[in-house]
Amino acid sequence: MKKQIATVALVFVAALGAQAQQVSTVIPRDKTQSTPRLNAQEIKADRLSAQMARDLRLNGYQSGRVQAINAAQAKKMATIAQQNAGNQKAIDQQCDEVCRQRDAALRGVLSNDQYTDYYGQRAAYNKVAKDFAMQNADAQFVKSVRDPAPVSSNGATISPARNTTDPRPAATRARGAAKADGSR
DSSP: OHHHHHHHHHHHHHHHHHHHHSOOOOOOOOTTSOOOOOOHHHHHHHHHHHHHHHHHTOOHHHHHHHHHHHHHHHHHHHHHHHHTTTOHHHHHHHHHHHHHHHHHHHHTTSOHHHHHHHHHHHHHHHHHHHHHHHHHHHHHHHHHHHSOOOOOOTTOOOOOOOOOSOOSOHHHHHHHHHHHHTOO
16 A cells, blocks of 8 residues: 555646646737737638638638638739739739739648539639739828928928918908009
8 A cells, every 4th residue: 555655646746747847838928019900901811711611611721821822812912913013904914913823822721622612712812802902002101191201301491381471361451552552
């Protein structure tokens, strides 16, 4: 009986010692730093991937691969939209090529039945991706107009316009000046 208690105690002490030697993998977050946020392309890729996972009934491995493919495609399309802003023909041409590359990549991930279903809905998926790329480029343009980056003034200053001491409207002041001259 004493041997059994000693053995149990020895195993218990060994387990506690092994647990004490393990390094904690939890890293405390620095509260002075902002939390990482997804950018617009990642958000769209996540939504598109979730929709494809539902529509095509993807398993965990396929969902992860489709997510990576869609993230890369969204990033490429956003870059194309920024580089060719205003040239819709070039954007459409280059985005179609990116969609063809996605089709080839998905061919290796999806089963034949899933790829057939995807191919039937491909136009809708591509339209969503292209529309988002254009919307994102438009949003960045609007933001740049609303919040322009500071530009060097080269020493120029902006000051208020000349302040007039007479509160009357300019037309009234002009008539008053003409009467004072005696011209009328």
